[in-house]
Amino acid sequence: MAKRSKKYRAAAELLEQGKTYSLVEAVDLVKQTAKAKFDETIEMHVRLGVDPKYADQQVRGAVVLPNGTGKTKRVLAFVKGDKVTEAENAGADFVGSDELVQKIQGGWFDFDVAVATPDMMGVVGRLGKLLGPRGLMPNPKLGTVTMDIAKAIGEQKAGKVEYRTDKQGNVHCPIGKASFDNAKLEENYQVLLDTLIKAKPTGAKGQYVKSITLAATMGPGVPVVITQ
Numbered sequence: 001m002a003k004r005s006k007k008y009r010a011a012a013e014l015l016e017q018g019k020t021y022s023l024v025e026a027v028d029l030v031k032q033t034a035k036a037k038f039d040e041t042i043e044m045h046v047r048l049g050v051d052p053k054y055a056d057q058q059v060r061g062a063v064v065l066p067n068g069t070g071k072t073k074r075v076l077a078f079v080k081g082d083k084v085t086e087a088e089n090a091g092a093d094f095v096g097s098d099e100l101v102q103k104i105q106g107g108w109f110d111f112d113v114a115v116a117t118p119d120m121m122g123v124v125g126r127l128g129k130l131l132g133p134r135g136l137m138p139n140p141k142l143g144t145v146t147m148d149i150a151k152a153i154g155e156q157k158a159g160k161v162e163y164r165t166d167k168q169g170n171v172h173c174p175i176g177k178a179s180f181d182n183a184k185l186e187e188n189y190q191v192l193l194d195t196l197i198k199a200k201p202t203g204a205k206g207q208y209v210k211s212i213t214l215a216a217t218m219g220p221g222v223p224v225v226i227t228q
């Protein structure tokens with residue numbers, strides 16, 4: 001097992017072993033454990049009672065957090081014609097079509113999310129093997145393939161996050177920064193939790209939300225009482 005840093009051990013001492021905390025207590029504690037010199041991200045880890053190897057038990061989607069994540073996303077827009085100006089006016093950082101495809105094929109990935117209009121997916125499809133593994137492929141189910149390109153860009157800039165179960169049925173999502181007010185972190189937490197509950201697959205049996213933990217980038221996990 002890797003040796004924990006002195007800061008991590010000091011942060012862990014703030015927690016009472018075996019205790020599960022209320023949301024208010026957990027948010028306060030997780031901020032106290034953020035001891036790094038940078039503004040640590042606060043992440044929410046949710047273990048769901050699903051088996052993702054079955055198609056009817058996969059949980060995936062996106063939600064706009066009311067207070068954002070504290071990170072400014074670099075948005076790339078695959079568009080043409082009138083949509084170029086629309087994307088630029090909406091604040092996209094990179095706008096284009098074939099020339100962007102060529103840059104990406106050449107190894108350029110200096111963006112955080114890609115959006116596209118449906119008529120561009122024939123072009124974007126050539127990048128599937130490059131964008132797919134990185135989680136950057138535009139997807140209509142996530143709202144990143146749409147004719148309303150301005151709305152898609154605006155949501156990404158406002159703090160839209162994607163959630164998806166891993167192979168063990170866990171969801172990991174950022175809900176803000178350690179510098180956020182407690183109330184903003186609590187609100188983002190609740191919106192994400194409510195979204196996950198609404199996304200419960202029909203194939204899921206038994207207890208759906210099994211555990212919830214909050215953690216700063218460099219800090220220990222703080223268990224949160226489950227309220228549904």
